[in-house]
Amino acid sequence: MKNDSTVKHAMVKKRTLKQIIHSLFFIMFRNYAMVVVAFAILTGLIFVQLYSRSAIEANKDLLIKQAESIAKRVSVFVDDEDYITYPSFLEVLEELKNIDVWIIANPKSPMPKKYTNIDVTKENQPEIASLFDSAFAGESGAVDIHSDTYGANYIFTSVPIISTKSNKIMGAVFVNQISESQNIIINRSFTIIVISTLIALLFSLIFAVFLARKLSHPISIMRKTALRLADEDYEAHTNITEGGELGELAAAIDSLSDRLKEADNERKNLEQMRLDFFANVSHELRTPITVVRAYSETLLDGIIEDEATKAEYYDKMLTECKSMERLVGDLLVLSKMQNPDFVLEKEPINLVQVFSDILRGGSALAREKNVKINFTTADEVLLMYGDYDRIRQMFMVIVDNAIKFSNDNGDIDITINKYCASGIDSEFRTTLSGDTYINSGYKLFVSIRDNGVGISESELPHIFEKFYKSKLRQNAKGSGLGLAIARQIALKHDGSTEVESKKGEGTKFKFEFNELTLE
Template sequence: MNLYTNTSMDNYQSRLQDQADRISEQLSSMIQNNETENFLEYLNVLQQMDTDKPDIWTISNPDAVNPMDKSVESASWEDIILPQDFTQVIRKAFAGFIEHRSGYYEEFGGMSAVVGVPVWVNDEVVGAVMLVSEIKEQEKLIQNSMSMIYLSVGVSLFISFIIAIVFAKGISNPISLMRATALKLADGDYESHTEIKRQDEIGDLARTIDILAVELKENEIERQNREQVRVDFFANVSHELRTPITVIRAYTESLLDGIITDEEKIYQYYVKILSECKGMERLVGDLLLLSKMQNPDFEVDKEPVNVLQIFEDLIKSVHAISDEKNIKVELTKDKPAYMMMGDYDRLKQMFLIILDNAIKFSKENSIIHIILAKQDKLMISIRDEGIGISKEDLPSIFDKFYKSKLKQNEQGSGLGLAIARQIALKHESEIKVKSAPGEGTEFIFYFQCLENYVEELDI
């Protein structure tokens, strides 16, 4: 505030000096042109027109060679009695300098400002112009200005405080809500959302928390599903192993106790024990294979494979069991080769599972139809004329440990079709199943042809 006061006073004194300079220049011009007869009237008019109404003094320099004429003096140096500051201002002006002073001068009504300017004529200071002005009005103006500044500052602070409160609430409330939401998420309440709709950084953070809530909920659902699968898996494994273990134990205890003495029965018991052991070995092997196939990181070793060669080998392999029921396996093809990228052994295992089931559930003296066709994709159809699958059971046939209650499936582990499906998925294959009770079942596979695979790789 002192800076404002000092600046205001400096500006006021500069204004006085500018006015004194103009009077000095005007007086110097009149003296040089001998036009001084109306100068004092000019000063009087000038003084009346000025809003500050300063006292204008023109004083002749008694030490000058050609001092000003008495007609342009408003006061004589010899006759005036002035405060010491005023005398020094006039002496400085006579010496050719511009001088400012301000202070309390009782003779001039209190606080006043004074400025002295030399009057030059032909490179000689012939006199001085002194302006004296009371600064009451200036002080009042400064005080009013200061009051306005204080008021403006106060109003600004008040408005800033209100804005700060509103802004702080606009930040703190959403942050508190996000904190509460985060705590709920930490407690497992994944239904909780911030519900904040803002188009700024806080809104971005709130949307991120909401996305996190959705992801956590999905992960929790997946975790629960995996846990249920794990529980079901162990329950099914326990169920599947309990029966053969019970049988093995019963036969073993009978043999150890010596209850069975007939050699033929003892041999039958050993055969049964071996059969149950093989069944458990097959079950464990299927479980390990299925677990490996379900691993997302597991990759099958793909190479160019002729599907026709796979089926020619399979038909020879199943010939023995198909002949037992006098079942004929027909292979329909229109090309000498059907090439794709795949794992020969896994594909052979998958198609063997389907063929084995087709033979198992087909009637005697029936036909199993295998069709190979190539269009946009390689299509493989395996259709039997067996008992078919009911509409209710059809959606569950690829589930682990799913077994129909038919007599033909008593020895099955319930893992065959699940393994087949996983092998198909590893080869990016689509599987469609068509079946109806009494009309047979058809499994249709779609694979990418080798030519399309090569085009995608841009080889």
Template sequence: MLGMSKSIFRRLLFSFLATVLLGLGVSGIMISMSAREYFYDAKKEELLRMAKNVNAAILERPRVDKKLLDILEEKDKTYDTRIWLFNQEGKIVATSMKDEVFTGKSVAVSIADNVLHGKNAVTELQIEGLDDPMLSVSVPWGEGEKIYGGIILHAPLEGIERTFAQMRETILWATLFGVLLSTAMVSYLSWSISRPLRTIERTAAEIGRGNYAERVQVHTSDEINDLAQTINTMAEKLEKVEQERHHLEQVRNDFLANVSHELRTPLTAVQGFLEALQDGLVEEEEARQKYYAVMYSETMQINRLVDDLMDLMKLENNEVTLAKFPVDVKELLGKIAFSFHPEAEEKGIRMEVDVPDELPKIYADRDRVAQIIKNLVKNALKFTEEGEIRLSATAEEQYVRIRVTDTGVGISADDLNRIWERFFKVDRGRSKKNKGTGLGLAIVKELVELHDGKCSVESVPGEGSTFTVWLPTVAFYRPMT
């Protein structure tokens, strides 16, 4: 992570520095060029204006005399600019400085020709003995056809160069400040980016080690926060997947253990009785018939277990197709109660049916609904020693609510949440007395949901339980999507 942080710092630093240096450099060059040209043109125009003023002052004096020299000296002081006069031969004949050493020297032929033909000339001269270059302008001395020579004004470019030097220094300091500011900004940005990224890396490493409860704690409002939230969402999903995997693994282990247990008990009994019969230990016919009856009962228990397993597997794999038609609930509950009446009477339990006459029909598979109710009634008979079992039904919005209520031992609060699981038995301490596969309620739940219905259970230990099933009526049936 530190390598990535350094890489981010370097990229940001180089990007900012390149931007600052390039921006300030280009801007400085353009400003310098524009400013130099502006000052140069301004100085040139000023010198041309001064030269024309000098020409106007000496226009009527074609010859060099004391009065003319006084005028040149006065203009020199006024304009703070050196003034030369040259004749038609191009020789300097007068200057504004009395001790001027250039008197008698010739000016450049090109300058003299332009001026004598009535044109202005502007040049930049490097005069011996002076460190700074001089800006020189030349205008005709005279007017119209009367050109006596030329007037030269020159001033040092020291002011312009000094201004340029100050500008370059300012740009240099601005560049240095920009570099320092860029470094500070890059350091802060790198820290603000790398810090949450390090947090994300540590959390991702924990998630990679299987700690799916770990979450990224990043308090920003940018793309990094979006990344953190995405990782948190992924971790939540992985945590749920892992929990589901553990649950499925536990269910699988419980399933194998329960199937093994449910098969071993009757098979052990059948094996023991068969060995006794084969060894001739049972000689009396009446005893042999009892053995046969027990073996038949155990075989039927195995057969019921296999049937229930096959039903549950088909339901969970969506291999069960319902043949739905309007079903009269009152008639169906009456027939089921009648079929269980002998078993209930044998235990001294009353079977009651409470269904109103105007109950709407449900839209369902009659045989599967009968299987649902029978499983609930069997469950009620198993855990009820005295009292009654009541089958009731009422209309409730778009459903018919079917209830199977008993006065049995009830179900503890800890077991209520697991009552619909496969092989779960609330009578674990009395399993030898009340035989069952532990699949009946799991099948009920699957069948009810297959009918787009719902189910629930309420129970008070020692007082009894009420299983409720809601199935859609014909008028309001809407398949769930």
């Protein structure tokens, strides 16, 4: 186990590249980084697309406004038949940067040709034929297309030239701009977005490292703690106090550690009890077996010829056999009582009748020591739910000990009372021979007191332990199992047991059980 543990911890310390890649920290960092990168790219693409469309639409509106302004000026020149100033106006238009201005006459109601600055029609400009139709119909328009004629992306806008005098559409103003200048602006914006995204990504990844560390560190501690627990080091604790699911998991591991420690201590105690049990059984059986063997060998060798001596040997052998039989019987009873699956044959029984039966059986031993037994009961019928034989066995052990440890000419007081108690399960019921019995709400109190040798304060906590026997001569022939059996019987009947005793002043056993009554 220790070698396996050393190898395991050595493997934990030496982390390979594969282990690092599959570690929780790396997985969390990688996934977070992928999400951040994907989010940054998607956000950048959407922003650039929206910005591009917004910029183009804004530029279209600006070009249309410019075209409308030019159309009004041209209309004034045409209506005033101003041929002198107009050429200067055209020269100003030609000097405008980044845009081209076309002034075109309406074929159906043409203005003088001298007011046009280019001779184009929708036939030789098929890409923007729709703008010709809309302009000569009195509507403004704009398109963003790739012009095969000019081999570039263009924004074309058209505005009709309407005479203020005749209100006729004399022509149209086309303001055109190559989209490359707009693309330059968009590309610059995209560069700024990319740089901003990379900076944000860097800070996000730093935060990802911090977050992954914060989440993976407690899990790493819990992993190390689990490995220590697997190595049976039940002192291991995570000592993590943070809240949330990780804190709850750490608390569960610490609770498991405490329970494993308790279970291990209990296992060790049970193992020690098992060893003590076998040692005690071996000790208890060794003496009678040795005696029986010695007498049997003596008789078998024919050394003893006197019949009276032989009979005495046989009698001692029989006594030792009975002692072993009683010990084995007590062990079987105790084993049954301690088995949680063992079911008693319970029924409503009268405690007064139980003690009447006990007193008849124990009177012979009491007479030998001239011990007087005083029995007092609150009623002639005091019922409880239990196994008659086991209850009789339990109280017989106590009464037998009371007589055994009483002084000659002493007294034993047995009292059965009842008192009202709270917290008794009133829903309990059982039926026997057509009668239904339920808890009465009272407790039965049984007291058995002697004025014998008593029990010392140091011995009192151990009297219910298996094979525990005092060194008094009255206990020389006991098996040390009687009181252990009595307590187990009381527990099987949901009863309580208490003992009061002082050296030289006697002992008092007290029992409590739930009382039954007819419904």
